[in-house]
Amino acid sequence: MLLNVSQLLLEPSGSSREYQLEERAALLDGAEDSVVTGTVLLFRTDKSVWASASLNTEVRVECGRCLAAFGQPIDITIEEEFFPLLDPVTGIKEKPLDDDGEYQYLSEDHMLDLSGPARDCVLLDMPMKPLCNPTCAGLCSNCGVNRNDVQCLCDSAAIDPRWDALLSLAAHNVDEN
Ligand SMILES: [Zn+2]
Ligand SMILES: [Zn+2]
Structure with missing residues (x-):
């Protein structure tokens, strides 16, 4: 779930991009890769890139009652700000924000990776006891x-x-x- 934002970083604050995503991603430990589809909007702010994503996926899990594998549908909503590690113009390393891992960063080659926030979202939305069917x-x-x-x-x-x-x-x- 990588998006290249090197071009967007060179554009003025307020610039945006829209992407239609359809790709496989590993969203849950121990589960096979899931197909993720949906829309990603990226906005250039003065200091960062804001990602606003509305995605759908199905994660293969085991039913809590009958133990059969099935696809649990999950909606993934991401509202996340990504800060550059390098100055987009000069390429000089910017001082990371003083934080305890609460900020998201772009990679040094200007890639924005949505998989971390998407995995967090799946963990939050996954039912404690997934059911293949409510009447299982x-x-x-x-x-x-x-x-x-x-x-x-x-x-x-x-x-x-x-x-x-x-x-x-x-x-x-x-x-x-
Ligand atoms: Zn079941
Ligand atoms: Zn029996």
Whole structure:
């Protein structure tokens, strides 16, 4: 997710660029690369390049109930300011802002990398327990089959003990009728 801003840096404050992004990126540790699509707007400010991105992706993850792999859709919104490490005209190294890693920087060859902010966004938006489907039936706790695919007989054999009282009451009512 690299964009070359060497030209934009030479332009006056207020200049902008718009990009349509469609590329693969590694957005989550342990997950395969995701296709990221969307629009990126870059604005030249007097000291930096402001990136405003609205992107969509699907990250391959495991369902928290049935353990099947599926694509979790994620919207990525980035509003981030990137500061140059070198003066764009003279090429002289600029003094980095005094910070504790809270600023984003362009690389020395004037590349703006959106993958860091995008990864942060994915981590924030990823559900704690991703579900392949809100109605996912999960795995049977008794025999382990995926109950979205297979109907096992465990449910009819093992009835939740909390139902016992209700069932005996129901049976009792039937007897009386
Ligand atoms: Zn599932
Ligand atoms: Zn079962």
